[in-house]
Amino acid sequence: MIEIYKTDDLENKLIQIEESVYMEEGFDPKDCWINLTNPSDKEVALIAKISGIEDDVLKTPLDDEERSRVETEDDYTLVLVDIPVIEEGTEDYYSYFTIPLGAVIKKDLFVTVSLKDTAITRDFVRNRVKGFATYKKTRFLFQILNNIASKYLAYLKQIDKASQRIQNGLHKSTKNKELIQMLDLENSLVYFSTSLTGNDVVISRLLQNKANANNILKSYPDDTDLLEDVAIDTKQAIEMCSIYREILTGTMDAYGSVISNNLNIVMKVLTSITLIISIPTLIASLFGMNTWVPGQGQKWGFWAVLGFSGVVSFFLSLYLKKKKLL
Numbered sequence: 001m002i003e004i005y006k007t008d009d010l011e012n013k014l015i016q017i018e019e020s021v022y023m024e025e026g027f028d029p030k031d032c033w034i035n036l037t038n039p040s041d042k043e044v045a046l047i048a049k050i051s052g053i054e055d056d057v058l059k060t061p062l063d064d065e066e067r068s069r070v071e072t073e074d075d076y077t078l079v080l081v082d083i084p085v086i087e088e089g090t091e092d093y094y095s096y097f098t099i100p101l102g103a104v105i106k107k108d109l110f111v112t113v114s115l116k117d118t119a120i121t122r123d124f125v126r127n128r129v130k131g132f133a134t135y136k137k138t139r140f141l142f143q144i145l146n147n148i149a150s151k152y153l154a155y156l157k158q159i160d161k162a163s164q165r166i167q168n169g170l171h172k173s174t175k176n177k178e179l180i181q182m183l184d185l186e187n188s189l190v191y192f193s194t195s196l197t198g199n200d201v202v203i204s205r206l207l208q209n210k211a212n213a214n215n216i217l218k219s220y221p222d223d224t225d226l227l228e229d230v231a232i233d234t235k236q237a238i239e240m241c242s243i244y245r246e247i248l249t250g251t252m253d254a255y256g257s258v259i260s261n262n263l264n265i266v267m268k269v270l271t272s273i274t275l276i277i278s279i280p281t282l283i284a285s286l287f288g289m290n291t292w293v294p295g296q297g298q299k300w301g302f303w304a305v306l307g308f309s310g311v312v313s314f315f316l317s318l319y320l321k322k323k324k325l326l
Contacts, residue, residue, distance in 0.1 A: 001117070002043050003035040005125070007133040014127060014134070022050065029109050031135040035121055036113040038062070051111060053104055061102030061113040068100075068198030070205050077217055079103045079141060081202055082195030083120050083148050084155050094162065096155055096188035098195040101148070103141055105217060110137050112144070120147050138217045142226045145203060149233035152196060156240045159185050163248055167255070179259070182252050189245045196238045203231045272320045279316060280309035 004017040021027065029050050036047060036058065048055045053076060060066060061080060071078040082098040101120065104111040112121060121144075123129055129143050163185055166178050206217075207227055287305050294301075 001037040002039065002047065003037070003125070004029070005033045005035070005134060006031060007135060012133070014125070014132070031108060032110070033124075033134040033140070034109070034111045035125075036111065037117045037121075038115050039113070047111065051104075051106070051109055053106070053111065057104060058102075058111070058113055061100040062115060064099055064115060066100045068195070068202050070202055076104055076106045079105070079202060079206075081145065081148060081199045083114070083118055084151050084192065084195070085116060085118055086155060086158075094158070095184055096159065096191070098191045101144075103144060105137050105141060110134060110140055120144065120151060123147055138223050139226070141217065142206075142223050142230060145199075145206075145230045146226060146233070148199070149230050149237060152192060152237040153233060153240070156189075156192065156237060156244060159188060160244055163244070163251070167251060179252060179256065182248060182255075186245065186248045186252065189241055189248065193238065193241045193245065196234060196241060200231070200234050200238065203227065203234055207231060268325060272325050276313050276316055276320070279313050283309045283312070 002019075002022075004022050005014050006017060007013070008015050017032065022029070023046075027050060034047055034051065036043065039047070039058075039062075044055055044058050047053070048058060057076070057078060060078065066080060068081045069078075070080075080100055080102045083101045085097055085099055087095050087097070099115050099118075101118075102113040104113070114121070124132055124143075124147075129147065132140065132143055134140065163182060166181050166185075169178050207224075283305060287301075
C-alpha cells in the first residue's frame with residue numbers, strides 16, 4: 001500500500017496526495033512523506049522511480065530479520081529500528097511482537113517502510129503528534145523514535161497488567177492455559193528486550209551525530225532535546241523489560257510448583273478415598289466366599305458385616321483426616 005502526504009504550508013495541515021496525482025509523469029515529491037505498508041514489487045518499483053531510491057534499500061525493512069542500524073550514503077540516510085506491534089488473540093488476550101520500520105531520508109523527501117500498518121505511523125496520519133510537518137525531516141525522524149519509545153512503555157504496562165490478571169487465575173488452577181499465556185508474555189518481553197537494545201544503539205549513534213555526515217539530518221537544539229528524551233525513555237523501557245522478565249520467570253516457576261502441588265493434593269485425596277472404599281470391598285469379598293464364615297445362615301449376618309465395614313471405614317477416615325491425608 002502506498003500513501004503520500006504533504007504538509008500544507010498555509011494551513012499547516014497534513015494533506016494526502018491522490019493516487020491519480022502521483023501516478024502522473026513528472027510528479028514532484030519534494031517535502032512529501034511516502035508511507036509504504038507491505039508494498040508489492042510493483043509499488044516498490046514505482047516509489048523507487050519517484051524518489052530515486054534503490055529498490056533494495058526500500059525492501060530492506062520488509063525483512064523481519066533485519067537488525068536495527070543507521071546507513072549513510074551520499075544522497076540519503078537509512079534509519080532502521082524495531083517497532084512494537086500488538087495483535088489481538090482469543091478471550092481478550094493479546095500477543096506482542098516487533099517488526100522493522102525503515103525511514104529513508106533525503107534532503108527533500110521522507111520515506112517510511114514497514115510490513116504492517118501500525119499505530120506508530122497512524123498517529124501522524126491522524127494529526128496526533130504535536131509540531132509534525134513533513135518538511136521537518138530531522139524532527140519527523142525523532143518524533144517517530146519518540147512515538148516508538150512511548151508505545152514500548154505503554155505496551156510494557158499492558159503486559160504487566162495482563163500478567164497480574166493471569167496470575168489471579170492461577171491460584172486454584174490445575175491446567176496449563178494460564179502458564180502458556182504467561183509464556184507468551186515472556187516471549188514478548190524477549191522480543192522487546194532485543195529490539196530495544198538495537199534501537200538504543202541507533203539512538204546513541206544519532207546522538208553522537210555520526211549519521212549526519214552527509215548533512216541530510218541537520219541537528220537543531222530542540223530536535224536534540226527531543227532525541228535525548230527518546231534515549232531516556234528507551235533506556236527506561238529496557239530496564240522495565242528486564243524487571244518484568246525476571247518477575248514473569250520467577251512467577252512461572254512458582255506457579256508451576258503450585259499447580260504441581262495442587263495435583264499432588266488431588267491425588268492424595270483420591271488415594272485416601274480409594275483406600276476407604278477398599279475396606280468394605282475387602283470385607284464383603286471375604287464374607288462372600290464359598291466357605292464357612294461367621295454368621296453364615298443367620299439373619300443378623302448381613303447387617304453385622306455391613307455395620308463392621310462401616311465402623312472400620314469411619315475410624316479409618318478419622319485417622320486419615322488426623323494425618324491430613326483427607
